[in-house]
Amino acid sequence: MLGxxxxxxxxxxxxxxxxxxxxxxxxxxxxxxxxxFAVLYPYGLFVSDSINQNRRIDRHxxxxxxxxxxxxxxxxxxxxxxxxxxSNTNLExxxxxxxxxxxxxxxxxxxxxxxxxxxxLGNKPHKAGPMGTVKALRTNPNVxxxxxxxxxxxxxLKKFAVQNEIxxxxxxxxxxxxxEIWFNSxxxxxITNYLVVALDDEIVDFCKSNEVPFYQRDPEDAIDSIAKTxxxxxVSGTKFRILREFLQLGxxxxxxDVDIVYLQNPFDYLHRDSDIESMTDGHDNMTAxxxxxxxxxxxxxxxxxxxTMRIWVFNSGFFYxxxxxxxxELLDRVAGRLSREPNSWDQAVFNEELFYPSYPxxxxxxxxxxxxxxxxxxxxxxxxxxxxxxxxxxxxxxVIVHVNYHPDKLPRMKAVVQFYVNGEQDALDPFxxxxx
Numbered sequence: 001m002l003g004x005x006x007x008x009x010x011x012x013x014x015x016x017x018x019x020x021x022x023x024x025x026x027x028x029x030x031x032x033x034x035x036x037f038a039v040l041y042p043y044g045l046f047v048s049d050s051i052n053q054n055r056r057i058d059r060h061x062x063x064x065x066x067x068x069x070x071x072x073x074x075x076x077x078x079x080x081x082x083x084x085x086x087s088n089t090n091l092e093x094x095x096x097x098x099x100x101x102x103x104x105x106x107x108x109x110x111x112x113x114x115x116x117x118x119x120x121l122g123n124k125p126h127k128a129g130p131m132g133t134v135k136a137l138r139t140n141p142n143v144x145x146x147x148x149x150x151x152x153x154x155x156x157l158k159k160f161a162v163q164n165e166i167x168x169x170x171x172x173x174x175x176x177x178x179x180e181i182w183f184n185s186x187x188x189x190x191i192t193n194y195l196v197v198a199l200d201d202e203i204v205d206f207c208k209s210n211e212v213p214f215y216q217r218d219p220e221d222a223i224d225s226i227a228k229t230x231x232x233x234x235v236s237g238t239k240f241r242i243l244r245e246f247l248q249l250g251x252x253x254x255x256x257d258v259d260i261v262y263l264q265n266p267f268d269y270l271h272r273d274s275d276i277e278s279m280t281d282g283h284d285n286m287t288a289x290x291x292x293x294x295x296x297x298x299x300x301x302x303x304x305x306x307x308t309m310r311i312w313v314f315n316s317g318f319f320y321x322x323x324x325x326x327x328x329e330l331l332d333r334v335a336g337r338l339s340r341e342p343n344s345w346d347q348a349v350f351n352e353e354l355f356y357p358s359y360p361x362x363x364x365x366x367x368x369x370x371x372x373x374x375x376x377x378x379x380x381x382x383x384x385x386x387x388x389x390x391x392x393x394x395x396x397x398x399v400i401v402h403v404n405y406h407p408d409k410l411p412r413m414k415a416v417v418q419f420y421v422n423g424e425q426d427a428l429d430p431f432x433x434x435x436x
Contacts (some may be wrong), residue, residue, distance in 0.1 A: 095190070138273045139368045140324035145250025153215060154249050160195055160213050165267060167194035167254045168246065170239050173202040178258045181413045183212050185262040188421065193267075197242055217242065237346040240335040247323040247331070257317035257402065259409045261416045264399040266320075269376055274368040275326045276354065278319035279377035279402060282312035283385065288374040314354065314371070315379065316347040318402055326367035330354060333365065380412060381405040381433075388428045406435050 128134050147154040160166060167186070171179045179196070186194050196214040198204045207214035239255060246253045254266060270277055282288030290311035298304050321327045333353045338344055358364040374382055378398040384406070387393040401416045403409045408431075418427035 139275055139322065140326045140366075142250065142323050143248065143325060143328065145323075146248050149248045150245045153245055156195070156213075156215050157246070157249060157251055160193055161251055162193040162267075164250060165193060165252045165254065166246075167191065167256050167266075168197060168243070169194075169256045169258050170197045170199060170242065171203050171258050172199040173206075175258050176203065176206055177410055178413060179203070179206070180210070181410075181417065182256075182258045182260060182262075183210065185260075185417065185421075189262050189265055191262065191265055191267075197239075199238075237338045240331045240338070240346070240350075243321065244328060244331045244335075247321065247328050250323050252320065252322045254320045255316075255318065257404070259403045259413065260318060261401045261403075261413055261420075262399075263397055263401065263420050266377070266399050269373070269399050270320055271370060272320075272322070274370040275322055275324050276314070276319055276330070276367060277370045277372055278314035278316075279372045279379065279400075280312055280374050281315050281379060281381075281404070282371075282374055283379070283381045284374075287312040289371055311355075311371075313347060313351040314369070315402065315404060316350040317404060318377065318400065324367075326365060330365055330367055376400075378402065379404050383416070384412075384428065384431060385433045394425075406431075408435065 157166060169179070169182065183194070183196070194213065196203065196207055196212055198207060198214045198216045204214060204216055206212075243253055243255060252272075254270075280288040288311075290309060293308045293310040295306040295308055296304055297306065300306075321330075330350075330353055334346065334349050337349050337353070338346055341349070353365055354367065354369060356362070356364050375387075375393070375396060376399045378387070378401050380401065380403045383398075383401055387396070397420065401420075403412045403416070406412055412431060415427045415431065418424040
């Protein structure tokens with residue numbers, strides 16, 4: 001008999017089991033979804049957007065507050081570095097401009113001298129031009145360099161000289177304190193072409209410790225005994241022998257005593273049109289550059305007045321000397337006389353040989369000479385007697401100051417540095433015009 005399908009007990013059991021499984025699975029899925037939403041929406045699924053937005057803004061605001069201080073600090077550091085870099089670049093460019101200007105000026109001077117030498121020394125005689133146009137040769141031609149004279153010194157000069165020019169000072173341990181002020185002032189100005197001729201081992205060590213270029217001569221009994229123990233004048237007398245080798249090697253020398261403070265580069269103020277350019281012991285236009293000194297002798301009646309020419313001496317502690325035959329002859333003459341006349345003062349002999357004309361029994365030196373500007377190349381008489389007492393002259397910045405008129409050299413050198421370098425306007429006031 002046909003009839004409807006009936007489920008038995010077993011089928012009903014299986015149905016209940018499947019339904020329970022589906023419920024368990026739904027519960028597990030629900031729990032998992034809850035965990036996911038809890039992670040993704042910790043503040044609730046239906047929290048307003050404005051609250052979330054405010055929280056995001058607060059977090060962004062906190063971040064901004066922490067950033068400006070860091071950013072501004074970094075920007076300031078970067079600007080400082082950029083400023084320092086630009087400053088260094090500017091200083092380097094200024095130095096290059098000064099160097100190039102100096103080279104151009106020197107080249108023009110040498111070109112002018114060379115043209116005049118060719119004109120005067122050429123093989124063909126020349127006719128004189130119109131009145132006022134004729135110019136004689138102002139200086140002698142340079143000697144041909146001879147490195148065999150002193151190969152060691154030649155190598156040193158190649159390293160430190162600039163355009164075949166160099167400042168040279170002689171020093172022993174007796175002048176070490178002044179030497180320190182001397183080379184520190186040179187370094188301050190930025191001069192690189194200078195050299196200390198060390199006359200004893202103590203000065204050698206002193207130069208090494210201060211990174212100062214130096215040259216120590218080979219032993220020579222005739223000079224060493226004076227050089228190591230002598231005072232200022234004794235040491236000064238030896239320089240004429242020592243300088244000869246520099247000139248033979250083809251170098252122009254700016255000879256400098258150590259009682260000098262450098263305030264500008266002297267090579268920028270030289271003319272290079274003479275064998276010798278020297279600072280003067282004169283203190284005004286008349287004494288520095290010469291004047292007509294009238295001698296009165298009443299007993300001569302109508303001819304009682306005799307005109308004489310006077311000029312105050314060149315200072316042998318600061319002069320520029322070119323490598324010419326006339327210059328070398330001057331050194332030989334002075335050195336020869338000092339060896340024959342041990343009681344002579346080197347500056348007096350230097351000037352006599354330079355200025356005396358030829359006369360019966362004596363042939364004068366044929367050397368061209370120039371007096372340097374006494375306000376730029378200033379002696380201490382000019383400074384302490386005139387300049388410091390004049391409001392306008394006090395503003396003038398000299399190239400060098402030579403403390404040659406006063407025995408209290410060291411304190412006056414320090415005062416010069418304080419006045420011109422450090423700007424202490426009363427630094428010169430405690431000192432008298434003369435010396436005690």
